[in-house]
Amino acid sequence: MQREAPATVSTAPQQAMVGPGVPAPRAADPDDRELVERLRLGDEAAFSGIVSGWSPMMLRVARGHVSTDASCEEVVQETWMAVIRGIDRFEGRSSLRTWVFRILTNLAKTRGVREARSVPMSSWAPADVGGPTVDPDRFRAADDQYPHNWTPVGAPTPWQAGPEQSAVAGETRELLGAALQELPERQRLVVTLRDVHGLSSNEVCAALDLSPANQRVLLHRGRAKLRAVLEDYYRGSEVAS
Amino acid sequence: MTEETRDAVPGMTITCQEVVELVTDYLEGELDDSTRAELEAHLALCPGCDAYLTQMRATIDELGHVPVESLSEEAQDGLMAAFRSFHAPGSAGT
Numbered sequence: 001m002q003r004e005a006p007a008t009v010s011t012a013p014q015q016a017m018v019g020p021g022v023p024a025p026r027a028a029d030p031d032d033r034e035l036v037e038r039l040r041l042g043d044e045a046a047f048s049g050i051v052s053g054w055s056p057m058m059l060r061v062a063r064g065h066v067s068t069d070a071s072c073e074e075v076v077q078e079t080w081m082a083v084i085r086g087i088d089r090f091e092g093r094s095s096l097r098t099w100v101f102r103i104l105t106n107l108a109k110t111r112g113v114r115e116a117r118s119v120p121m122s123s124w125a126p127a128d129v130g131g132p133t134v135d136p137d138r139f140r141a142a143d144d145q146y147p148h149n150w151t152p153v154g155a156p157t158p159w160q161a162g163p164e165q166s167a168v169a170g171e172t173r174e175l176l177g178a179a180l181q182e183l184p185e186r187q188r189l190v191v192t193l194r195d196v197h198g199l200s201s202n203e204v205c206a207a208l209d210l211s212p213a214n215q216r217v218l219l220h221r222g223r224a225k226l227r228a229v230l231e232d233y234y235r236g237s238e239v240a241s
Numbered sequence: 242m243t244e245e246t247r248d249a250v251p252g253m254t255i256t257c258q259e260v261v262e263l264v265t266d267y268l269e270g271e272l273d274d275s276t277r278a279e280l281e282a283h284l285a286l287c288p289g290c291d292a293y294l295t296q297m298r299a300t301i302d303e304l305g306h307v308p309v310e311s312l313s314e315e316a317q318d319g320l321m322a323a324f325r326s327f328h329a330p331g332s333a334g335t
Contacts, residue, residue, distance in 0.1 A: 220266075
């Protein structure tokens, strides 16, 4: 990933690091460039668009580093203030969103240290990373003819969407939202950022100081639990109908 | 089917219990080519694992519709005011 100094720090002449044989940094895409130009010119619709579009995921990222909702909100506001002041120094060597997230992550970490929360995600105890994600009883025994494959009863069956699909959708979303809150914190953060907010794995790793492998493990375990919640829900509604 | 022939059939060298632990790596495109081919061969043979993967995708899809919190109205208004004043004629931003 290309490094770019955060807006709050004067940018060093990093271009000098690019020499012969070194691939040139990926330029921001044209849409990004236009957006940056509009922000520099004081286009309120452009600023309002990214504030409302990106703030929800920024609040989640901040939550990985600071301890209260109020602190999260302040960190996100500080980030946007830094963007307002620093957009002229953005050099377009990463995407605008990556740049904004880097500012956010730096501010959130600093804040986290001050609040003495400051337990980086990478060093949290791996309490929730072991063991199978699907009940072992659903698989055949080791001495079976088909060891470790689904038992007839254990095998997942396709979910039937109900006739009142929109009502079911509302209900499943509510259920998923509640189930997310029940996940261990790291799993919840990773699943929320990846699947609810649509961040890339690289963005999540950078924002939360996770290795790609750790990020995948947390994502896997979180998603598996949520799938199981939906499975119970669909099975229950089949029994009921 | 003997142990030897089962091992030789594509999709049968991997168990369902292994498949469910590989789905995320599969969806993330992180499996090596031979493991991916084996997993896909298994999915073609196994309705249970195929349903599992479909359900995992449905779960991810559904998560994209879970409502999210944003900044408070006041905070957003405050930021818009700051942006406006930064770009106002005669301010530090121009």
